[in-house]
Amino acid sequence: MNSELIEALNQIEKEKSISKDILLEAIENSLVAACKNHFGKADNIKVNINRSTGEVAVFQERVIVEKVEDSVTEIALAEAVLKYPRNDIGDIVNIEVTPKNFGRIAAQKAKQVVVQKIREEERKVLFNQYYEREKDVVTGIVQRYVGNNVSINLGKVDAVLTENEQVKGERFKPTDRIKLYLLEVKDTTKGPKITVSRTHPELVKRLFEAEVTEVKDGTVEIKSISREAGSRTKMAVYTNNPDVDPVGACVGLNGARVNAIVNELRGEKIDIINWNDDPAILIENALSPAKVVSVDVNVEEKSAKVVVPDYQLSLAIGKEGQNARLAARLTGYKIDIKSESQVTE
The missing domain is CATH 3.30.300.20 (K homology (KH) domain)
Structure with missing residues (x-):
């Protein structure tokens, strides 16, 4: 089991980018809890797994005393001096107390912990991946209506487009690809819970950032935006560069840029004005x-x-x-x- 465990953890580290040390620490902690059944208490127990060989050893911390009153937490000075000559009363010594059948217990616990830890780490990676994109635009594929809400697949995780965040009159078919504003990402025991929006004014702003180079690089600044989703948006733009027409940059040649966004918003009118x-x-x-x-x-x-x-x-x-x-x-x-x-x- 020992060499197989290290080999398996190395493989997991390589494939899933989950640190071997994190997994070994989690296994050690779970084995400490398992020791409670064997020793009656686990407060003074340490479990050590050799990082190279996978060998498991259990140590008990005991205080050196003159007269032993609790054999689980104390060791007599006379006994301690024979094994640990440089210690004195009040010192703490680590005594190996690995039970005979501990390899089997360790193997069972290791399997449980690794499976659980992989789930936790994968959930954490997913959460971080989408949390970093909070307040940004994502592309999703419509799956189905769940009551009045829409289930959207974002790739590795599903998001919910609630009724409040839907544009009135906008209907979707399964497999439709749509742009959404990533409103909120919450960490739950079942994985990240993601709420998206089609009505948020920032959706229009982010779409212009993606479509218009001058907005993306900061040459043109979107100063203010007001929106009645599905009907009309007004947007005020500004630039410090006298050679750039901010409204023209956002409209594009023959309206190409603004029309791409209007199409994405299914016909919503967009007024672009100069900020002053x-x-x-x-x-x-x-x-x-x-x-x-x-x-x-x-x-x-x-x-x-x-x-x-x-x-x-x-x-x-x-x-x-x-x-x-x-x-x-x-x-x-x-x-x-x-x-x-x-x-x-």
Whole structure:
């Protein structure tokens, strides 16, 4: 069993990247617990497995005393001096007490521990692998609907797309490949529990980072984003480089870049505007495609009064107020929109 154990652990270390020392320590700890049945207590027991040969030895820590009252934890000075001449009363000596049938017990325990440890380590590796990708975009394959939730396969693990994180009206078929925002990764005894989202504004941001080189390398910065998933997103972009058009970079030649993202989001409209540190200009840009006559900003109250031409009022407000609502979220300002004739009245 001894050489076979070391050989098996070497193989596991090579194939599964689980340290042999971690496995041996776990086996030693489990054998200490097993010793409790044999010796009545395991507080002073140490188990040592030779890292090269796999030989198992059990040692009992005993305190040298004048008169023994507990033979499990103490050893008489007269006996100790014969075996350990350089020790005195109060010193601790390690005495080998390996039981005769301990090889069989060790073999059984080793098998149990190794199987359990492999599961734990594989679970830990999986958790770390996906935890590192938290708040990033992953590609998943739709498996099935479980009630109103969708089970998504991410490769080595399944994720849950809950009803709250689904875009209203979006339906999937099994084997559909979709992009998802990795919302949260939790460690559980059954492996990592992963929640993903199709509605999060960061999904759009990450898709632009993947699609647009200038965003990925930091030349173009996405300053703000507001989204009503499945319908429309507004995004404000900025660059320090005078030779780069941030909106043009995100739109791409003939709209190629933005269209790739629109297709991924199944037709969701995306408005890309220029960011400006002047809130009046930013608000005017944010209300695009509507034309604006004037913007009166109250910085302290974070509010703005906007005047638009009469024929642009419905466009500025948008269907069910969507354009104004997204512009307000994008800029962080409460926006009150009036037409020229309303202001005159």
